[in-house]
Amino acid sequence: MSILSGKNILLGITGGIAAYKTPSLVRLFVKAGAHVRVVMTDSAKEFVTPLSLSTVSKNPVYSSFTSEGEENGLWNNHVDLGLWADIMLIAPATANTLSKMAHGVSDNFLLATYLSAKCPVFFAPAMDLDMYRHSSTRNTFDILRAFGNIMIPATHGELASGLVGEGRMAEPEDIFSFVEAELYKKLPLRGKRFLVTAGPTYEAIDPVRFIGNHSSGKMGIAIANSAASLGAEVVLVLGPSTETEFHPQVIVERVVSAKQMYEAAHVHYPDVDVAILAAAVADYRPTSVADQKIKKATSALHIELEPTQDILASLGTLKKQQFLVGFALETENEKDNAIGKLKRKNLDAIVLNSLNDQGAGFGKSTNKITFIDKEQVSIDFPLKTKVEVAQDIINEIISRIHA
Structure with missing residues (x-):
């Protein structure tokens, strides 16, 4: 492009x-x-x-x-x-x-x-x-x-x-x-390096089944494309997604599991100026993965789960020059929960969206966000297309890294 x-x-x-x-x-x-x-x-x-x-x-x-x-x-x-x-x-x-x-x-x-x-x-x-x-x-x-x-x-x-x-x-x-x-x-992000994560992660149960979510990756991909269109060098770590529209300046690294996304993010993080973690990463994974397909039985199937590694929190502890942005998808006490996450994980900003907002959430072409920075200055945006939302997010980041 x-x-x-x-x-x-x-x-x-x-x-x-x-x-x-x-x-x-x-x-x-x-x-x-x-x-x-x-x-x-x-x-x-x-x-x-x-x-x-x-x-x-x-x-x-x-x-x-x-x-x-x-x-x-x-x-x-x-x-x-x-x-x-x-x-x-x-x-x-x-x-x-x-x-x-x-x-x-x-x-x-x-x-x-x-x-x-x-x-x-x-x-x-x-x-x-x-x-x-x-x-x-x-x-x-x-x-x-x-x-x-x-x-x-x-x-x-x-x-x-x-x-x-x-x-x-x-x-x-x-x-x-x-x-x-x-x-x-004259592009405002010329010379800047971005890391963006997007899409879901799939946590295997057996060779054919997995635990996942409904994330399409559209929001994160739109953010990566927007940053690249303004001159940034962008690495997009993308979980399983059917989306295929990428800016030519976006380097796409595909992963499947939370562990793979964790490892990829840590490889690229030391060299970037901005990291935006928009992926919907699974919070839990099976403690063991069956080698063969689990056969259907009449009795209940019990799967023991363990927490996945927290990518955002781990990057927050390693943060040096990076401007680190997280996402919070909430259903109750939205702003308080988002600010709590921002503080706990040492973020510079967090993008809040609520499943209670019509037109927002997984799989849709629109989103409605609130951008909150580390000073707890919050900006509410109306419902927009995800491409427009991505531009708003990037503009807010630009105004802070160039301040």
């Missing part, structure tokens, strides 16, 4: 020969899962058609303040378009357009949209060698960078004039990689 997945990208195209490459650029963004809208100047239409761009972007192409071909043309709202964008990219960016951007000129729809944008703005210059080297152009670059705009440097190569030198627009693949890399550098 690309960091650009789900992002709203506004591509501005100006009148340079390199505009013919922009359909390929749009395809790269769309393939990465981004939503792309295109704004182009009238002169850009001499090099690439709006039809081509609307086809590959699957969206209308904008070039004027009113819809073309309408007797009573509808207004295209450049302010809404600028606010819609998570990223604005102007490629190719001619010397003329860049100069106008630097000096606040707003004589076409693209420039008006640029001045309305609140998002990061990238620009990929494309012009001839002498224009690229001219002092006024260099000054324009400096002004735009001072505004916080991000320049994608032109490359060395053959130019439209026949000259060979600097000024050629970066290739679509290189522009795509540049934008991805810049966004990655």
Whole structure:
């Protein structure tokens, strides 16, 4: 999954020969899962058609303040378009357009949209060698960078004039990689290492039977995916689960029993910055496991159980630099029980959910949580999808580890 997945990208195209490459650029963004809208100047239409761009972007192409071909043309709202964008990219960016951007000129729809944008703005210059080297152009670059705009440097190569030198627009693949890399550098969890546990554990009775629970692992997996999408390196220790949607940056280590999860968590724990134990670990296991399938009998079957190792408590005793988060699934005296668990197990925070809340609990796609930190500051969240809940949990962690 690309960091650009789900992002709203506004591509501005100006009148340079390199505009013919922009359909390929749009395809790269769309393939990465981004939503792309295109704004182009009238002169850009001499090099690439709006039809081509609307086809590959699957969206209308904008070039004027009113819809073309309408007797009573509808207004295209450049302010809404600028606010819609998570990223604005102007490629190719001619010397003329860049100069106008630097000096606040707003004589076409693209420039008006640029001045309305609140998002990061990238620009990929494309012009001839002498224009690229001219002092006024260099000054324009400096002004735009001072505004916080991000320049994608032109490359060395053959130019439209026949000259060979600097000024050629970066290739679509290189522009795509540049934008991805810049966004990655700004991710709040870049360089952080996470350990997440998820899913149930199965404690064997015999070769075919086990003690388990109804946990699907969805909540923990959503947390791992959310942390990875914000730049973290994530190890997910996952009990038996049928879930298969993992962020590419999540390393999945599958286990079955509580003992295996305990061992895996302890292997990775010393090297992580944050550990989030969302797994529903069995509290008990059979004291002995039958070698063969236990045959059904008319008399009652008695299975002696012993406690499993407490993974969360053991990590709490080993805690050094780690930010340790546990989960509490309660049915009564919910907040008091959760705070008690937080204190006993030396946690930095605990995520409380109650089986009494409709829409929360095992196997569902939604959850309702209260986030409680070690200062006993608690934040109640409404019922949300587990993906949204995961984002809330990660945001609360970020606010504390970056404080």
